[in-house]
Amino acid sequence: MIKKLCLTFFFSFQLFAFECYSILTETGFFTPVYPYNFKDYYNFLEPRCNILQDKIIWESNLSYIGCYGKYEDANKTLHTLKFNFKNPKIVKHKFSFKDQYVIFPRPSTVNKININNLIKDYKPEKLLKKFPKNFYGNGIDLVPIEKLPLMPTINIYEFYRYYKKHNLSTKILVLYNGIYNIEYLYKKINNKKIIEKISNNTYIIKYPIYISPTASLVIKNKTILLETKPKPIFIMYHGKIYAYNSKFITWDIKKNIFAKREFIPENELLLIGKQTPRPYFLGFSSSKTYFINNEFRGLGFHSTTATFGISIVNYPSDLIINQYSLFTYLNKRGKPNGYYIGNLMYKNMMGFYCANAGKSAIIGNVMYDNLIYNIDPHDYSKHLIIIRNLTAKAKHAHGIVISRGVDNTIIAQNFSFNNHSAGIMLDRSSSKNYIYDNLTALNGYMGISIQESDNNLIENNKIIANLIDGIIIRNSLRNTIKNNLITYNLKNGIEVLTKNIDFMIYRDFLRDPYHKATSAYIIKNKIYSNMFFNITNKNNAAIYLKDNYLKSKYYPNYGGELNIFIPKIIENKGHFTLYGIGNPYLPLSSDFIKMSTNALKTAIKIYIEASCNNDFISDLLAKIYIKRLKNNRLGEMEYIRGISLLYPNDMYSYGYFLLSQAKTKKDKINALSYIIQSIIFGKENALIDIKLIKYITNINKDDINNAFEITINRLSQGKLIDNSKYNVMCKLTSHKKAIIESKLKQFLFRVKKSKVKDFYELSNVYYKNFNLFTNEVIKKINHIFYKGNIGKIKYMKLLKKRNKIINNNIECKKVFNKLQKTKKSLVTYYKSNKKEFEKLLSQYIDRYINLINEFRINKIDKKLIYKLMEQ
Template identity: 30%
Template structure:
């Protein structure tokens, strides 16, 4: 049974539906669950050469969860709603544009759907908008329509810029499935006392996700894009006392339902000037940047592809919500998301995976939640994630209660882990877990398992981002562990320390694996001092290093410069800029990188002028910002398509308006005519002199600009930019579509390779059973009998177990209601009856 927990059973179901193995299974009458356990049993025993001794250490508990009073004082739903002022002072500016003009926004698969269909996007540039103000200002029912009092249908994608806010209050917002109405926010989005859902405009009805076929569930590009809401960069998402349903799909960029993505630029800045611009200027921290990126209080979030997903998000407060029936995960903060406060929620019934999963370097606190009936684990820490997991009720989950997979240093304290369909608490390839004060009762696996597992068969694992070690250890102290089907504590190569626990096993031998023969010692001695049983393994990381090609690039460009290629000065500058210290490019103005770029800009290189302008845009000084606009204008005058595009974006996404751009163009024309391309006073420390350019092409390029200006019939410089970027954006979008298709193929190739491998293992396991292998027959028959017996045990203990947790369940539901407004409060009696019927009465 120990091998049942390595992968979700859904991986198995996917390829069974598409292979001959399924027919064999039906003929042989083998449970897919048991088949998976049998073939995994032969694969997971680690093969470690020269293993070292692994001894658990007891973590010092230095963190605490915030008190209920502290949280209510700051995050009362009524106060949060009252604090939002619907009337915003200042100008309200929005744009309606062809969607390809914002090709850099990560709508990913949606672009494949929208391509050449004339889809428009609404961009909120400045000011605070209500839904009614948005509807009236757009004045186009094909983009946003009003169906009744406070009922609106958004029929186009929406981008909320840095300096804009949208408030959805006391309303119903329908997001059209066709052509698609995802919402992306780098400003602020408030959803208060409202309902947001996916809408079928053809049939005028709510469009639930419905059943997703197995192939579409795993492979990218297979599901049709559905509307979603995601905060990007420093965007703020505030959702209080609302219902969110039917959003999201499996996509390449945070398209899963509700989400937040810091959108960090993974590329080196010298490889993409546009990415450099997006990742620096658009991410400028705001005055309220210390506030959490996401606040979700008192909502019902159900039937989405995922309830919530994040990537690199700094801070999220999630209190008093009900996450139910979301398709994959109910709650999935991911990839370097930090500072999460996740308390007093219900996470129930995730169809395909876990209730709560922190994955890849994610950290936070998970406390006082109810995690029940999820297909996978109730709570999982995955891929070097860490949390204080305290006071949760973990009930009836499909794979198990609490999982630590390749995640060190987790604290699991004072939880009630009961009647889960596999382990209670599972520690795999994770060091120094502290498991204390928990009640771990009647789980179908071991109460606690600490194991070292060889996961090299996971060919889809990214060893650049997801290293792991073959070593596990846990300190197990003052828990009540009883009645678990596979024993109370089990170890497979893992190191454990057992101290002052209470045991009451269903088996004569309460301990399994490496602890099986130590039962008398543990039971006799653990009250006096910790019984330490060292494990075996290797603590060093199994990983891959991303090769650094920067030195080779630098040598290549320096060689080109020596041979007379002056264009090499620009990449040399960016390479050096990237190597210099500083959190922003503006902090590197005195470095060699900027000096190289400056030298090339003086010579009239339009890309260097653009680069210098982008760097200055990250600065706070008014004078530097003004110079940035002039440099970008010079780049545009001299033919840089990227300069034109950046200048076009600035009024949409920043406080810079079109008048400032007009003034910058006038100054740029004077400089090009005079030959002085930079402000010598501003750069006097970097320049020994401010040479006058001798490039004879400058005035020729200026004449070409003026000619094109008149040919396009432009009324202003900004109008010229808007018209002249058409070719640039068209080509950029075509290139993006190619990249999206390539990424889909690359990602899917990993899964397909793994599915093919696993299908072969299933075929071999089935053949072994059909050949009447003694080992196989014994395994299947024994497990069938154990499962039947276990179901009888659960049935007989149902009332007693329910009475044990009923006070805690009632208390938790009442506490959750404190974070919900009157109309959203849960019926306590109805909820208790629901949990009884679903997790106890049916056993």
């Protein structure tokens, strides 16, 4: 077994040059490993069009095997690996991503999971027991959206801009310190301009709602009309939201009808800042979502992140324009999660979206006619359970897609059909996922697509009559395809290929790098009656075949580079290994570099006393110790060291650190005293925190005044901290004591001059002039919009340019005409076999309906299925 060297030596996204030992061997027809150099063979088959070229041309017939730190390890491989070497030798060389390596097909390490045991606790009747039954609270405020730094500025900016442009109120309803249901809320507010009751069970919500970490909102057996026109609203939350057997519908107030989505030109569908905002639900860090048996219709629009309809997100730091510590503190509490069981989601921008989410269950939902995706977990979400959903007619993309580091997720027993693109797709470094017992049919692209994602298990799926391939594996290693039924697909049953996608200029390759290497383990599948080849591979993809049942009508069972080895495969009764060529090493994602602890571990060697007089990074080091190294003690000591140097940022951050550890009211007041201390030492914007802190924890006006008194008493004694650990920090000089005395006197003079009643009122004075949307912030947001759009616009221009070249090129026209003829033959094949695959599908539909209905109160039937199957 070849050991894969973990390449983690990166700085500024560049690999440090280093040397390793590898086996260098000639590769060619008899190995059987060969580079893609059969040019005459392929030119004979079809005319060439260079503009369409996405092949990978490896430079020579020499390839490396392995990359070892020691000569002995390479030598051991040379003498133990069963391989038909040709003139092998061990060489020491500098690693490069241009080097070509022998790729060995290896099976996925993902294990089979018992689905029934996994989902038994997610039945609607069990989750309903978690719904609150008692409602209380008076924490209901109306706050201008521009004065509420508890949500990501990037998300609320487009609403704010729209409100200001149309002279609409910018106020948002804030819920805190209570558990509210819609009836309780309506009676407490008693204002039709905010929430209007139009029948016993129907309400119109006319203002945006923010649910704080100390609040919950419960909606049961209601119809909720979400104002979309003339004033679009939203519901965002760090707290909890519960909804059962209710409808949430976008609403045009003036016309008193469902608010249809505005027309969006195809070329602007994915651009940012182009669409009118529409209502959506969005849960942030540590939020809890319980959506059981509801209907969601017309939600979402396309913007930066998670504006798509129903979403949960833990924001990455590069998207947080809001730098206020209230939001930063809230965003560090933990990943959001939710239970989305038995809902109907249609005509939304997307059905469900999440990013950096924790374990969540998406089970028994019916999703169709959503504009882009039906289910779209994204960006480092882990341990998701996507089971027994019906996902159909996604208008511009996939039924189910997981993308960018979505690992350890189960996609099982879903029925995904008639979507614009793939039925199920794994994308951008999504690994260790289990794709089990799904039915994917009639999709516009592939039944199951694995792109740039390693080490996944695709098992026991039924993949029928998709308009391109049954399964495709692209630029992905160590994927196992086992015990699947793959039939009547209009191109190939399984296609395994390495592809050059560098031309995709809209893709950020720093965030989403990929390796030009592919391998697949294909065993015990039933593959028959696909239009072209049942199994094919291209561009030196490695492949292992064993115990597959294959039957083809028009073409050989094996295509691409396997075609050359058909006699050998038949001789071995379908048991065959084809080694590949590629570079299996993957540059680190820029996201991973930011999140990695490897580059930060050296920080632990820094002694606290070493830089008492000249160090300005104590706040940063403390965050490194706490967040990256999970060492609260070192972090606390580092904060205290910074405080002893009179740094207000350390006082401020230390206050939030203590708040995160606080268990009692006394602890919280003590934590607050350090935030107040930072104000005295110059951090005036912390006064915003004082004004709004009641939304994130149960601290009131009296507690705040108490904290002020504690702070003043501490500083009056010449102290900076009430903690015995202070003794190990930097000593207070007479100069520092003079500064403490001076800062306190200046602050008390300001308080006296302002003529406020108490310390709390001081925050009101500052708050009156506060606005989130400064010119600087607006410029940053517009720059993010620009960056988000520029790559997509350039790519669309590139496609136009390519199409123009194709139209003026004889060889390209030949290829285009051949593709058109092939397309016509596919349509003919599809029509001639329609009765057969529909008959086959009908054998499975009842089973999947029954599986989905186990988690639904409102059951679905065949009528809905056949309606959604219509093109």
